Structures are given as structure tokens and as C-alpha cells.
Amino acid sequence: MRVSLFVPCFVDQLTPKVGLATAKVLKRLGHEVEFRSAQTCCGQPSFNSGQWDVAREAAIRALEVFRGAEVVVGPSGSCVAMMRQFYPELLKGTPHAAEADDLAARTFEFSEFLVKKLGVTDVGAKFAKKVTYHDGCHALRELRLKEEPRQLLRAVKGLELIETEEGETCCGFGGLFSAKFPMISTAMVQVKGGALARTGADFVVSSDPSCLLQIGGWLSREGKPILPLHIAEVLANDA
Amino acid sequence: MSDARSDIFARIREALKVKAPKPHLKTDANPGKTSTVAKPWLPDGGETADASLTILAEQLAKLKAVLIRVPDKAAAAKAVAELSAAKNWKKVAFHGHELLRPIAASLPCETWEADASFDKQRLEGCDAGITTCESIVAQLGSILVSSATSGGRALSVLPHVHVVVAEASQVVPDLGEALALAKARHGDQMPSMLSFITGPSRTGDIERILVLGAHGPKELYLVLIG
Amino acid sequence: MPDSKAIFLKDATVNAADGDQRAFIRKALGGYYTNRDLQKARYRDWERARDAASLAKWSAVNDLANVLEKFTANFERNGGVVHWARDAAEARAIILKIAEDAKAKAIVKSKCMTSEEIHLNDALEKAGYGVVESDLGEFIQQLRGEAPYHFVFPCMHVKREAISELFTKHLGTAPTDSPEELTMIARRHLRQLYVDADIGITGANFLVAETGQISITENEGNARLTAALPRIHIALSGIEKVVNNLDDLSVLLPMLATAGAGQPMTCYNTLYSGPRKKGECDGPEEFHIVLLDNARTRLLSDPEQRDALHCIRCGACLNVCPIFKNIGGLAYGTTYQGPIGSVITPHLRGLKQWNHLSGASSLCGACTDACPVRIDLHHHLLHNRRNAAKESPTLFDRAFHNGFNFVIKRPWLFATGGRIFRATLPLLQKLPLPYMGAWMKTRDLPKAPSQSFRDQWKNQNV
Structure with missing residues (x-):
């Protein structure tokens, strides 16, 4: 299959290793991977801020960028939810509505793509560490993914998966929310991060790099010994 | 100035000119078609009388209501009399019903047919109230009382203890059936009050800690005949 | 303002x-x-039960005029009196008028969020009536002079010590740290008030069009007593509380209890149709319902969010x-x-x-x-x-998002901007920038990589 990578803008700039790991896993499974460099941001910050006119422009650009792609795969539940759930809502009743629906049907979150579309759970990864999994809210509630990432992690050789308290509780990121209401966002990450730290895991793994930014940022500031890691980085590890 | 009623109706009609789509349902719109049970997705109420009685007993226990099963009316009177003696009731009010009169007569304390000469102050001073009921819902452990079957509105809620005496045949599987039965029995002459009582009165208002007997009865007994 | x-x-x-x-x-x-x-x-299938509950409310709300007509006609047939209030002031005036006509002195209330919405207690107290909230949580909040903290659990934030102090101060009772004893203090205090009150005011959880009954859900029995002992019963309800049929309650009552309080059913789910009927020994002589709009029709006119009236x-x-x-x-x-x-x-x-x-x-x-x-x-x-x-x-928002858009619609600018951003990140973190400054107060940003994904991809795939 020819997979077109959808790399979130902040992954592109701040955690490129997540994008590279995603590509590595897909290639290892024998798929062709492309990156269309005209892509930038999906428009979610503007969408969530109520600036739907701006977000609509971003959506239309994304339709152009990914036009003709066989499948689009992104290592972020949140950005994929934007494309899959919210582009159709944004572009409803416009000349772009049909294409938005079409793109939505071809777009997958990374773990979802592996498990649901390809039917793969064992990608041949090794990772002899104790990890706990954080469900990003968009993956969990917009895309309804819960078991898929866990199936992938359980198949990783040497990996011990432990569940956390507050498992379905939001980390408090919410994009610009975390900066517009920093006190609430911090209280939320105290709850979530505190629970994750108490698991005694070496890593907190998630399919959402934005949650990892928030959780990792707080854990680092608090000097907690648990580190953030994207699921693609775990699955890319084969040594 | 037009009156409030017409104004509100005008606003409603104006607002509803734009239709809202049907809610986005997660499952098929017409469930239950293949089952003999009316709403096979709600909690189970039992498909046979025995199954219903088992579920009822479980529910009442969880609710901290006491179920006393007796074979006949004489045994019912004996059970209530024992309860009265054990709890040292001084004054007991009861609903004037043929099932309850002999029971009241067997009690070792002062009894009063509350609905014959209603007095709220006197009722407030009673230790227990004895009533019949419309039906009993196995599914939820609820007892449906009404102003017709339970000596008005206050008798089943003002005294500190509520005793319901009923026949086992009054147990229905679920809430839908209890409501349908009430409708069939009363038609458009519903008693002015119908109340599903589900366990003794309770509150969690202080630190979400369960306390029984907030304003209504602290104890609830169901004496089931047959 | x-x-x-x-x-x-x-x-x-x-x-x-x-x-x-x-x-x-x-x-x-x-x-x-x-x-x-x-x-x-x-529940044998909670999701299907949710579907049924949502459909029951949807069909009533989207046919609100007809369903309300039917409800009020049946309510009146049962001997009740219907009042309409366009807004909070009208609702307060209606209730004050009923109290005045009845020459009432004492009023007992059971929990009713709609009455909080219209600030009814203030109005009644100003007019000289004694008003007592009978729900334990509402009673505590009334003594505290504070609005409910949670519309189902009004005083869940108050610790038992504070409640004990409150009761000592207002009711003269001995201090205790037992929730049970505290509950019994309120029980004893309120019992005579129900007996003495002239008017009982309740809310309504559902208005059943088919039968003209109102349905009240509670746990404590205070609403039962409020609607049983006083001479007049006034129910205050938003117009959106109607449902079509009695059978709708077979879904809605258990779900309300389970979702709201983790119970199979709340202790008392009571249907009232009219005042005391002929042959009944107690119950009020008058039964009034005040149906309140107070901008609910504004929400109704937004089809996108109309389902919020299903609440x-x-x-x-x-x-x-x-x-x-x-x-x-x-x-x-x-x-x-x-x-x-x-x-x-x-x-x-x-x-x-x-x-x-x-x-x-x-x-x-x-x-x-x-x-x-x-x-x-x-x-x-x-x-x-x-x-x-x-x-x-807001100007800031427009400028921020237009600026952002200007960058992201130009991939070269995004790439260049990203390069500058990464290079200057250590410095930027020290500046009081909007958004970033707030973020940095409690959280670290990852160390910026020297190359972006797009640069590394290009280098790998030349």
C-alpha cells in the first residue's frame, strides 16, 4: 500500500523522531511511504478557538495536499480526528463536502491503521521496558480507539504493559486551552501525571504526541522518573 | 400586550420552523422487536414469576429494604406483630383496607386507621405506617404505592417505618409493566399521587456518605404473601 | 454588569x-x-437504553407546542391550575400572587433548580415569607447563604466539621462529626416545618403529556412531604420537561437514577395528577404549575444545539x-x-x-x-x-489566527518560521510571550531538534 504520511505541525518542528518512527514501522511492514511537503497544520488550533473561517481554509488546503493519496496515516489521534470528524462538519454544505468525506474515509490514526486496516498487531518490535498507556481523548472518544494500541503494545517483545489509575481522564492539554486556562490545565495534568508516575512504569506511551507534550512537560518540570514516548517509537524499536 | 401563554407558544412555533435532525443513534432504531420482553436492553426483571421474585429479593437486599415472605394472611399478621413487638412500636397508623384491618388488630400497640380520620400532626407522632400497594417492580426493587392504595400521600412517607403488605401476585417484572397496569386500572381517573418507593429514604448529601432515613422512613419492610 | x-x-x-x-x-x-x-x-444494553431515552426526549422537544398543549389540557382536567411565565420576573410574580391570595405564612420547598434560576427564595423572603429548603443539601446551602455547588449534590464540597458548626450556630445543636447524626438533626428540625407550612414548592423532573401528571425524582422523601402536607402545592418547571407518554418514564426514571447517582432508581419517583381527589384523605387543596420559558425558546430556535433541551x-x-x-x-x-x-x-x-x-x-x-x-x-x-x-x-484572536493562517498556508514560510522558532526557543522561553509564557510556568517544552521532520525526510530521501 502507498501510505501518505500526515505529520502534525508540532511533530514536524519539535518531535520529528515520531514522524520518522512512524515511517520506519510502515516501511518495515512493506509499505511505500511518502511525505507531501506542502502540508503544514490541519487547522485545529483555529477550529477549537471558534475561528472556523480560518480552519476551513486549512481544511481545503489539506484536501488539495492529500488529493489522490491511497491512504493518509497520522501518528496523532487528535489531528486525525480533526481530519476525519471535523473536516466534514466544517465543509458541510460547501462544494468541498464530498471531498472532505472522501478524505475522512481514507484517513487513519497510526495504531488504528495497523490493527484495523492492515490487521497487524505484531510489527516485530522489541522493547524490554515497563510502560503504561495514556489514551488521548480524541483517539478514545472521537475515533473510538482503545484496544488497538494495547494490542500492538502487548505484541512487543519484552514489553510489560501496566494500566494506570485515572486511565480515561484527560491530561489537560486541549491545544490552546492549556495556555488560555493554564491553571485548570495544570491541575488536570497534576491528576493525570501523578497517576502515571505512581504506576512505576519507565515510560508513558501514547498515540497522541500532543498529550505527550503536556504530560512530558509536567513530568520533566516535576522531576518524575517516567518518560514520555510515542507508540510509533516503541514499535520502531527492533534492536 | 399579549398574554404569556400565547407568546410562549408563538416563540415555540417560530423556533421549531427549522427542524432538528433525529438524534444520532448508536444502535438500530427499533430494538426489542425480536424479544418477548418490551425493552430487552433495560435491567432484567425476570421472564417468569419465579425469576422475578429472585431478582426482587436481590434488589431489596441491596437497597437495605427487608423482604418478609409469608404463606398466608395469618402469617402476615403474625410477622407484623412480631416486628411491632421487637421494635417496640407505640403507635401505628394503617390504611383502611380489608387486608390490613386484621393485621392492625393483631398488633400489641395503639393502632389508628389513618385515612378514616386523617390528622397530620397525629400521623407525625406514629412510629410506623402500614399500607398496601399497587404493584411491585422486580427489576428495580420498587414498590408502587398510590393515594388510593396507601391511605393517601403522607402515610407511606411520614412515619419512621413503612410496612407494605402485598400479595406475591402483585409483583410485575419491570417498570413499564407497572405503569401500564396503573393506566389500565385507573384510566383517566389516576389517583392524585402514584409513588415508586425504592428502598428506605436516604441521602448522601454529607460527603456523599449514605445515610438512611433522611426525611422519609428509615426502615422499609415488604411483607409478601404467597 | x-x-x-x-x-x-x-x-x-x-x-x-x-x-x-x-x-x-x-x-x-x-x-x-x-x-x-x-x-x-x-442494563442488558446501556447504549440502546441511551438511544431510547434520547429519542423519547427528542420527540417531545421537537413537537413541543403540541405536547405542551396536551400536557396542560390533561393537567387542568385533573384539577390543576396552569400558569405561564415568559421570564423569571413573571414566574416570581405568579408565585407571590398565589402566596398572597392564600394568605400564606410559611413555605417549604423541595429541591428545584428552576427556582434557583429565577432566584425565588430572595423574592419570597423580601415579601416576608418564611422559606425553608427541605432537601438536606439545599438546607445546608441555604444556611450557608451559598448557591448549590452541584445541581444534584448541592453541598458536596462542604466538610462535615463545617456542617456541624453551621448547625450549632443556627440550630443550637451539639457538635458531631457523624454524617448520620447531622442528617438526623436536619430531619428533626424539618419535620414540624412540613406540618406547619401553608405552601409546598417543588420542581418537576418530567411532565407527562398523556396523563397530565408531573413526575418528581428524589431520595430523601422531602418532596413527598412537601407535596403531601401543605394546603397548596406549587410546581415550577421549565417548558422543556415534557415527555409524550407515561411509558417513556420506564426508561427515563431508571436512567436518571443510574447516571445521576449510581442507583437503580432513586428512593421516591412520584407522579402527581391534580390536588387531593374526592375520597382521598390528604394532599393539597390546590395544585399549581408554573411553566417557565426564560430563554429556553431561544435555545430551541438553534437546531444545532436543541438537544441540550433534552437534559x-x-x-x-x-x-x-x-x-x-x-x-x-x-x-x-x-x-x-x-x-x-x-x-x-x-x-x-x-x-x-x-x-x-x-x-x-x-x-x-x-x-x-x-x-x-x-x-x-x-x-x-x-x-x-x-x-x-x-x-x-476579539481583536487579539482575529490577529493571532489570521497571522497563524498566513504562515501555515505558505509551506516555505512555515518551514523557515519553524527553523527560526527552534533556533531561538531557549530565548523565547524567557520572554513573557502570550500563551507560551503561561505554558512555561508549570511545564517544560522538549529541547528543540536541530532539524525538522521535513528537513530530515528530504535528506533521507534524496
């Missing part, structure tokens, strides 16, 4: 920093989660909301707290003054999943944000 946003930000900041209080709320809700899950597990006020969305749990109910400054309050308050009281509540959400969606009638809560927060940006855009 007080600046509701400034007050919210101030209160939310204080509360979010109060770790002890947050832990107290979390602990108080612990039992609710356990019981809710146990009860939900008894059965169970409070499930509050109980799972991380915002509610961290800032507490009082910070909202609204009658209805939590996600449902953030959705409907802008419609009821003005988008410009109340849109900040829609902004104060990470959009996690836990509320929407918890809602027994499937209100699309967290998406409606997005809709409010969109409507507010259109109605009263």
Missing part, C-alpha cells in the same frame, strides 16, 4: 490550586463511580468532568454547573458574557459519553466558541 469572565478566572485559579479541596471532591465522587458502574452493568439534569456530565472536579461548581457562577451549564448558559444569559465557559474546556468528551440522553455536549462547546467568534470577535 459584573464581569463574569474575570470572576470565573479568579475563582477557577484559586480553586484549581487548592489540592486539598480537589482531593476531597475526588474522594466524594469515588463511591458514585463504583455504584454507577455496578448499576450500568445491570434531564442528572448531573452525570459534572461527575466525570475534569474541569468541574478541579475548579468546583461555584466558580462557574451559573445555576447549572459543569458541561451542560457551559453549553446552555450562553443561550439563557448571553453568549458574550458566558462564552468563556465554553472556552474553559479541553474538549475531552467525557461528558458526552456520560450523558444518558446523548446530548452532544463537548461539540456544542465548539459551536458556542464558533458562534462567539462570529458574534463578538
Whole structure:
């Protein structure tokens, strides 16, 4: 299959290793991977801020960028939810509505793509560490993914998966929310991060790099010994 | 100035000119078609009388209501009399019903047919109230009382203890059936009050800690005949 | 007009920093989660039950005029009196007039959020009536002179020590740290008040069009007593509480109890049709219902968010909301707290003054999943944000997002900007920049890589 990578803008700039790991896993499974460099941001910050006119422009650009792609795969539940759930809502009743629906049907979150579309759970990864999994809210509630990432992690050789308290509780990121209401966002990450730290895991793994930014940022500031890691980085590890 | 009623109706009609789509349902719109049970997705109420009685007993226990099963009316009177003696009731009010009169007569304390000469102050001073009921819902452990079957509105809620005496045949599987039965029995002459009582009165208002007997009865007994 | 946003930000900041209080709320809700899950597990299919509940409310709300006509005709046939109130002032005036005509002195109330919405107690007290809230939580809040913290659990934030002190001060009782004893103090205090009151005021959870009955859900028995002993019963209800058929309650009553309190049914679910009937020994001589619009028709006119009128006020969305749990109910400054309050308050009281509540959400969606009638809560927060940006855009927001758009629509500029951003990140972190400064106060940013993904990809794939 020819997979077109959808790399979130902040992954592109701040955690490129997540994008590279995603590509590595897909290639290892024998798929062709492309990156269309005209892509930038999906428009979610503007969408969530109520600036739907701006977000609509971003959506239309994304339709152009990914036009003709066989499948689009992104290592972020949140950005994929934007494309899959919210582009159709944004572009409803416009000349772009049909294409938005079409793109939505071809777009997958990374773990979802592996498990649901390809039917793969064992990608041949090794990772002899104790990890706990954080469900990003968009993956969990917009895309309804819960078991898929866990199936992938359980198949990783040497990996011990432990569940956390507050498992379905939001980390408090919410994009610009975390900066517009920093006190609430911090209280939320105290709850979530505190629970994750108490698991005694070496890593907190998630399919959402934005949650990892928030959780990792707080854990680092608090000097907690648990580190953030994207699921693609775990699955890319084969040594 | 037009009156409030017409104004509100005008606003409603104006607002509803734009239709809202049907809610986005997660499952098929017409469930239950293949089952003999009316709403096979709600909690189970039992498909046979025995199954219903088992579920009822479980529910009442969880609710901290006491179920006393007796074979006949004489045994019912004996059970209530024992309860009265054990709890040292001084004054007991009861609903004037043929099932309850002999029971009241067997009690070792002062009894009063509350609905014959209603007095709220006197009722407030009673230790227990004895009533019949419309039906009993196995599914939820609820007892449906009404102003017709339970000596008005206050008798089943003002005294500190509520005793319901009923026949086992009054147990229905679920809430839908209890409501349908009430409708069939009363038609458009519903008693002015119908109340599903589900366990003794309770509150969690202080630190979400369960306390029984907030304003209504602290104890609830169901004496089931047959 | 007080600046509701400034007050919210101030209160939310204080509360979010109060770790002890947050832990107290979390602990108080612990039992609710356990019981809710146990009860939900008894449903043979909870999702189908949600469908049925949502459909029952949808069909009534979308045919509101006809359903209300039917309800009121049947209510009157049962001997009740129907009153209509366009707004809060009219509702207060109607109730004051009933009290005046009855020459009432004492009024007992059972829990009714609609009466909080119209500030009924203030009006009654100003007119010289003694008004007592009989629900334990509301009674405590009345003594505290504070609005309910949570529309189902009004005083869940108050510790038992504080309640003991409150009772000692107002009722002269001995101090105790037992919730049971405290409950019994209130029980004893209130019993005579029911007997003496001339008027009982309740809310209504459902208005059944088919039979003209109103349905009241409660646990304590205080609503039962309020509607049994006083001479006059007044029910105050929003117009959206109607359902078509009695059978709808076979779904809605258990779901309200399970979603709201983790119970199979609440203790008392009572249907009232009219005052005392011929042959009945007690019950009120008069039964009035006051049907309140108070901007509900404004919400009704928005088909996108009309489903918010399906709300059965169970409070499930509050109980799972991380915002509610961290800032507490009082910070909202609204009658209805939590996600449902953030959705409907802008419609009821003005988008410009109340849109900040829609902004104060990470959009996690836990509320929407918890809602027994499937209100699309967290998406409606997005809709409010969109409507507010259109109605009263702020200059900063417009400039910020237009600037952002200018960059992201030009991939070369995005790449170049990204390069500069990464290179200067250590310096930027020290500047009081909007957004980033707030973020950096409690969290670190990862160390910026020297090359972006797009650069590394290009180098790898030449």
C-alpha cells in the first residue's frame, strides 16, 4: 500500500523522531511511504478557538495536499480526528463536502491503521521496558480507539504493559486551552501525571504526541522518573 | 400586550420552523422487536414469576429494604406483630383496607386507621405506617404505592417505618409493566399521587456518605404473601 | 454588569490550586463511580437504553407546542391550575400572587433548580415569607447563604466539621462529626416545618403529556412531604420537561437514577395528577404549575444545539468532568454547573458574557459519553466558541489566527518560521510571550531538534 504520511505541525518542528518512527514501522511492514511537503497544520488550533473561517481554509488546503493519496496515516489521534470528524462538519454544505468525506474515509490514526486496516498487531518490535498507556481523548472518544494500541503494545517483545489509575481522564492539554486556562490545565495534568508516575512504569506511551507534550512537560518540570514516548517509537524499536 | 401563554407558544412555533435532525443513534432504531420482553436492553426483571421474585429479593437486599415472605394472611399478621413487638412500636397508623384491618388488630400497640380520620400532626407522632400497594417492580426493587392504595400521600412517607403488605401476585417484572397496569386500572381517573418507593429514604448529601432515613422512613419492610 | 469572565478566572485559579479541596471532591465522587458502574452493568444494553431515552426526549422537544398543549389540557382536567411565565420576573410574580391570595405564612420547598434560576427564595423572603429548603443539601446551602455547588449534590464540597458548626450556630445543636447524626438533626428540625407550612414548592423532573401528571425524582422523601402536607402545592418547571407518554418514564426514571447517582432508581419517583381527589384523605387543596420559558425558546430556535433541551439534569456530565472536579461548581457562577451549564448558559444569559465557559474546556468528551440522553455536549462547546467568534470577535484572536493562517498556508514560510522558532526557543522561553509564557510556568517544552521532520525526510530521501 502507498501510505501518505500526515505529520502534525508540532511533530514536524519539535518531535520529528515520531514522524520518522512512524515511517520506519510502515516501511518495515512493506509499505511505500511518502511525505507531501506542502502540508503544514490541519487547522485545529483555529477550529477549537471558534475561528472556523480560518480552519476551513486549512481544511481545503489539506484536501488539495492529500488529493489522490491511497491512504493518509497520522501518528496523532487528535489531528486525525480533526481530519476525519471535523473536516466534514466544517465543509458541510460547501462544494468541498464530498471531498472532505472522501478524505475522512481514507484517513487513519497510526495504531488504528495497523490493527484495523492492515490487521497487524505484531510489527516485530522489541522493547524490554515497563510502560503504561495514556489514551488521548480524541483517539478514545472521537475515533473510538482503545484496544488497538494495547494490542500492538502487548505484541512487543519484552514489553510489560501496566494500566494506570485515572486511565480515561484527560491530561489537560486541549491545544490552546492549556495556555488560555493554564491553571485548570495544570491541575488536570497534576491528576493525570501523578497517576502515571505512581504506576512505576519507565515510560508513558501514547498515540497522541500532543498529550505527550503536556504530560512530558509536567513530568520533566516535576522531576518524575517516567518518560514520555510515542507508540510509533516503541514499535520502531527492533534492536 | 399579549398574554404569556400565547407568546410562549408563538416563540415555540417560530423556533421549531427549522427542524432538528433525529438524534444520532448508536444502535438500530427499533430494538426489542425480536424479544418477548418490551425493552430487552433495560435491567432484567425476570421472564417468569419465579425469576422475578429472585431478582426482587436481590434488589431489596441491596437497597437495605427487608423482604418478609409469608404463606398466608395469618402469617402476615403474625410477622407484623412480631416486628411491632421487637421494635417496640407505640403507635401505628394503617390504611383502611380489608387486608390490613386484621393485621392492625393483631398488633400489641395503639393502632389508628389513618385515612378514616386523617390528622397530620397525629400521623407525625406514629412510629410506623402500614399500607398496601399497587404493584411491585422486580427489576428495580420498587414498590408502587398510590393515594388510593396507601391511605393517601403522607402515610407511606411520614412515619419512621413503612410496612407494605402485598400479595406475591402483585409483583410485575419491570417498570413499564407497572405503569401500564396503573393506566389500565385507573384510566383517566389516576389517583392524585402514584409513588415508586425504592428502598428506605436516604441521602448522601454529607460527603456523599449514605445515610438512611433522611426525611422519609428509615426502615422499609415488604411483607409478601404467597 | 459584573464581569463574569474575570470572576470565573479568579475563582477557577484559586480553586484549581487548592489540592486539598480537589482531593476531597475526588474522594466524594469515588463511591458514585463504583455504584454507577455496578448499576450500568445491570442494563442488558446501556447504549440502546441511551438511544431510547434520547429519542423519547427528542420527540417531545421537537413537537413541543403540541405536547405542551396536551400536557396542560390533561393537567387542568385533573384539577390543576396552569400558569405561564415568559421570564423569571413573571414566574416570581405568579408565585407571590398565589402566596398572597392564600394568605400564606410559611413555605417549604423541595429541591428545584428552576427556582434557583429565577432566584425565588430572595423574592419570597423580601415579601416576608418564611422559606425553608427541605432537601438536606439545599438546607445546608441555604444556611450557608451559598448557591448549590452541584445541581444534584448541592453541598458536596462542604466538610462535615463545617456542617456541624453551621448547625450549632443556627440550630443550637451539639457538635458531631457523624454524617448520620447531622442528617438526623436536619430531619428533626424539618419535620414540624412540613406540618406547619401553608405552601409546598417543588420542581418537576418530567411532565407527562398523556396523563397530565408531573413526575418528581428524589431520595430523601422531602418532596413527598412537601407535596403531601401543605394546603397548596406549587410546581415550577421549565417548558422543556415534557415527555409524550407515561411509558417513556420506564426508561427515563431508571436512567436518571443510574447516571445521576449510581442507583437503580432513586428512593421516591412520584407522579402527581391534580390536588387531593374526592375520597382521598390528604394532599393539597390546590395544585399549581408554573411553566417557565426564560430563554429556553431561544435555545430551541438553534437546531444545532436543541438537544441540550433534552437534559434531564442528572448531573452525570459534572461527575466525570475534569474541569468541574478541579475548579468546583461555584466558580462557574451559573445555576447549572459543569458541561451542560457551559453549553446552555450562553443561550439563557448571553453568549458574550458566558462564552468563556465554553472556552474553559479541553474538549475531552467525557461528558458526552456520560450523558444518558446523548446530548452532544463537548461539540456544542465548539459551536458556542464558533458562534462567539462570529458574534463578538476579539481583536487579539482575529490577529493571532489570521497571522497563524498566513504562515501555515505558505509551506516555505512555515518551514523557515519553524527553523527560526527552534533556533531561538531557549530565548523565547524567557520572554513573557502570550500563551507560551503561561505554558512555561508549570511545564517544560522538549529541547528543540536541530532539524525538522521535513528537513530530515528530504535528506533521507534524496
